[in-house]
Amino acid sequence: MSRRTLLQKVWDLHTVRRLPTGQTQLFIGLHLIHEVTTPQAFDMLRARGAGVAFPERTYATVDHIVPTRDQGRPFADELAEQMMAALERNCREFGIRFADLGSDRQGIVHVIGPELGLTQPGMTIACGDSHTSTHGAFGAVAFGIGTSQVRDVLASQSLAIDPLKVRRITVSGTLGPGVYAKDVILEIIARLGVKGGVGFAYEYGGPAIEQMSMDERMTVCNMSIEGGARAGYVNPDETTFRYLAGRPFAPEGDAFERAKQWWASMASDDGAPYDDEVVIDGDAIEPRVTWGINPGQSVGVSERIPDPGASATEEAQADADAGALGEALDFMGFAAGAPIAGTKVDVAFVGSCTNSRLTDLREAARVVRGQRIAPHVRALAVPGSKAVRQAAEAEGLHEVFLEAGFEWRGAGCSMCLAMNPDRLNGREVCASSSNRNFKGRQGSPTGRTLLMSPAMVAAAAVSGEVTDVRRMLG
Amino acid sequence: MATSSADRRIDRISGTAIPLRGNNIDTDRIIPARYLKAITFEGLGEHVFEDDRASMPDHPFENPAYAGASILVVNENFGSGSSREHAPQALKRWGIGACVGESFSEIFLGNATTIGLPCATADAEGVERLMASAEGNPRTHLTLSVAGGRVEAGGHFVPIRMPDAVREALLSGQWDATALLLDRFDEVRAVSARLPYVAGF
Ligand code: SF4
Numbered sequence: 001m002s003r004r005t006l007l008q009k010v011w012d013l014h015t016v017r018r019l020p021t022g023q024t025q026l027f028i029g030l031h032l033i034h035e036v037t038t039p040q041a042f043d044m045l046r047a048r049g050a051g052v053a054f055p056e057r058t059y060a061t062v063d064h065i066v067p068t069r070d071q072g073r074p075f076a077d078e079l080a081e082q083m084m085a086a087l088e089r090n091c092r093e094f095g096i097r098f099a100d101l102g103s104d105r106q107g108i109v110h111v112i113g114p115e116l117g118l119t120q121p122g123m124t125i126a127c128g129d130s131h132t133s134t135h136g137a138f139g140a141v142a143f144g145i146g147t148s149q150v151r152d153v154l155a156s157q158s159l160a161i162d163p164l165k166v167r168r169i170t171v172s173g174t175l176g177p178g179v180y181a182k183d184v185i186l187e188i189i190a191r192l193g194v195k196g197g198v199g200f201a202y203e204y205g206g207p208a209i210e211q212m213s214m215d216e217r218m219t220v221c222n223m224s225i226e227g228g229a230r231a232g233y234v235n236p237d238e239t240t241f242r243y244l245a246g247r248p249f250a251p252e253g254d255a256f257e258r259a260k261q262w263w264a265s266m267a268s269d270d271g272a273p274y275d276d277e278v279v280i281d282g283d284a285i286e287p288r289v290t291w292g293i294n295p296g297q298s299v300g301v302s303e304r305i306p307d308p309g310a311s312a313t314e315e316a317q318a319d320a321d322a323g324a325l326g327e328a329l330d331f332m333g334f335a336a337g338a339p340i341a342g343t344k345v346d347v348a349f350v351g352s353c354t355n356s357r358l359t360d361l362r363e364a365a366r367v368v369r370g371q372r373i374a375p376h377v378r379a380l381a382v383p384g385s386k387a388v389r390q391a392a393e394a395e396g397l398h399e400v401f402l403e404a405g406f407e408w409r410g411a412g413c414s415m416c417l418a419m420n421p422d423r424l425n426g427r428e429v430c431a432s433s434s435n436r437n438f439k440g441r442q443g444s445p446t447g448r449t450l451l452m453s454p455a456m457v458a459a460a461a462v463s464g465e466v467t468d469v470r471r472m473l474g
Numbered sequence: 475m476a477t478s479s480a481d482r483r484i485d486r487i488s489g490t491a492i493p494l495r496g497n498n499i500d501t502d503r504i505i506p507a508r509y510l511k512a513i514t515f516e517g518l519g520e521h522v523f524e525d526d527r528a529s530m531p532d533h534p535f536e537n538p539a540y541a542g543a544s545i546l547v548v549n550e551n552f553g554s555g556s557s558r559e560h561a562p563q564a565l566k567r568w569g570i571g572a573c574v575g576e577s578f579s580e581i582f583l584g585n586a587t588t589i590g591l592p593c594a595t596a597d598a599e600g601v602e603r604l605m606a607s608a609e610g611n612p613r614t615h616l617t618l619s620v621a622g623g624r625v626e627a628g629g630h631f632v633p634i635r636m637p638d639a640v641r642e643a644l645l646s647g648q649w650d651a652t653a654l655l656l657d658r659f660d661e662v663r664a665v666s667a668r669l670p671y672v673a674g675f
């Protein structure tokens with residue numbers, strides 16, 4: 001048998017047929033849904049008199065609109081309440097399992113899928129959300145879809161889709177202390193550009209990736225889409241299997257042993273052909289911070305904000321034109337050539353599907369333990385799921401955050417995007433562990449977002465400005 | 475289904491153009507997240523580019539000269555970012571019938587196609603010509619031909635490209651995939667039956 005990548009194996013196994021349009025009809029093993037991108041899909045389904053083909057392969061939760069402070073119903077925001085009610089009704093009507101606000105399983109869809117063991121190697125996974133790439137950390141082929149495609153998956157448990165090429169990204173070496181998965185993916189996007197991944201799935205491997213925990217691998221895969229790649233994945237290994245053992249929806253006993261064998265067989269073969277290969281030196285990566293308005297515009301914390309007038313830096317080349325640099329500098333109000341360290345921040349946000357898992361909270365707490373946040377900073381720690389929140393409280397992390405002056409919130413997307421009460425005001429600068437620094441993303445059209453790791457966010461909260469976290473870790 | 479795929483065939487889109495310069499215009503800019511808080515797509519059209527329009531008085535969507543335009547001309551990586559179908563829905567409801575650009579993000583392209591909004595690519599020079607002609611005379615009449623692979627603007631032709639599957643879907647009226655996907659549902663069942671995880675190992 002010829003050597004194949006995980007993507008090819010999963011693709012072949014899930015192919016229903018080649019459609020007359022030339023696309024593949026691909027079976028979807030797990031469909032995750034949430035309140036934002038589904039009400040219209042269910043309405044379209046009803047309008048056609050169609051049903052949900054495989055309700056048992058669909059799982060719902062609520063995350064984007066939920067207030068992280070006062071979760072009493074009805075919500076104060078009438079529109080949010082309407083969306084919540086629509087999802088409740090749709091799940092009831094079509095027999096779909098729903099981790100609603102009353103459930104211990106509620107949380108950000110990309111946090112709870114893995115946490116519950118729904119996400120497994122070798123699956124195809126779709127969700128009406130671009131960060132579905134997160135689930136690729138388990139060796140699944142997972143991608144975001146639009147609302148009409150949500151309707152397609154509900155109706156047929158399949159999608160019409162074009163095949164993806166595979167780019168292998170090998171991260172060599174070992175990450176230094178204070179350097180995290182977030183820094184790796186920001187480095188990759190800075191290097192390959194925000195549209196470098198169009199048409200590709202990114203396969204992440206090499207020593208630095210293999211040493212990562214599942215939480216860290218999820219952070220890397222989560223931001224694949226920020227590099228233009230619709231999917232990103234890591235080949236499943238013992239770390240993956242250990243994570244899955246004992247999860248509510250993972251197989252048990254003998255079935256788990258059989259599953260492990262099958263999962264391992266889905267990994268890319270040695271010597272499988274790739275459409276492209278890139279090697280990144282993991283030893284050389286330092287904590288990174290975005291200075292601009294797309295996630296490709298980042299620099300190492302010891303570096304300077306690029307100068308469109310100066311000779312083109314690597315980042316500037318990936319960004320392709322100086323005009324974009326100028327626009328970003330204008331919006332951010334930063335000076336070209338200024339060091340990024342020392343940039344004053346007003347808000348610190350630890351959360352989002354990129355970095356709101358237990359290990360993220362632990363790393364942030366490690367930095368703030370025994371410290372106080374700077375007096376001018378407003379800081380939020382927002383666990384990604386109820387389960388993360390409970391686990392964090394069991395270790396006393398909430399006390400560490402509260403004592404430092406952080407707010408400790410309920411699970412949800414929170415300040416990652418402006419669909420719930422958490423948002424920036426005016427031109428505030430936010431040190432954020434989320435994934436998008438687009439203009440207006442955090443709720444104020446003029447608000448400014450600096451993406452960085454949770455530990456770097458914690459360091460910024462304490463010092464009131466962008467700071468190299470390595471100097472604060474003893 | 476109310477209409478057959480023959481009624482849904484999309485080939486020629488005619489009208490005036492609206493040029494929107496800039497690379498990496500993301501979906502948060504096309505339709506800010508606060509407008510996702512709704513259970514229908516109705517009314518999205520009026521909020522398209524709302525924050526950009528507020529902060530840039532010379533934004534083309536604010537310019538009455540481009541009112542009623544049906545062909546949006548953009549640069550690189552248009553529609554990057556989130557998977558929100560609200561972005562092409564908002565453009566379509568504003569009145570856009572087709573987009574021509576140097577490149578589009580993949581999810582945006584898929585979402586646009588599936589609601590019958592053709593997105594074609596042209597090289598930088600072709601895009602520049604379309605933009606310059608619309609800026610020079612906003613009343614210039616354009617015709618985009620999916621089958622012909624070109625845009626005609628004031629007697630000039632700009633070649634355009636589309637992925638084969640997209641062109642095929644538009645021309646055959648099968649851009650709304652649901653019917654196609656349900657066509658051979660027994661084959662979907664057959665695939666599910668061979669997947670070890672569906673059976674619980
Ligand atoms: S945390 Fe942010 S990026 Fe993730 S699903 Fe929620 S809104 Fe989207």
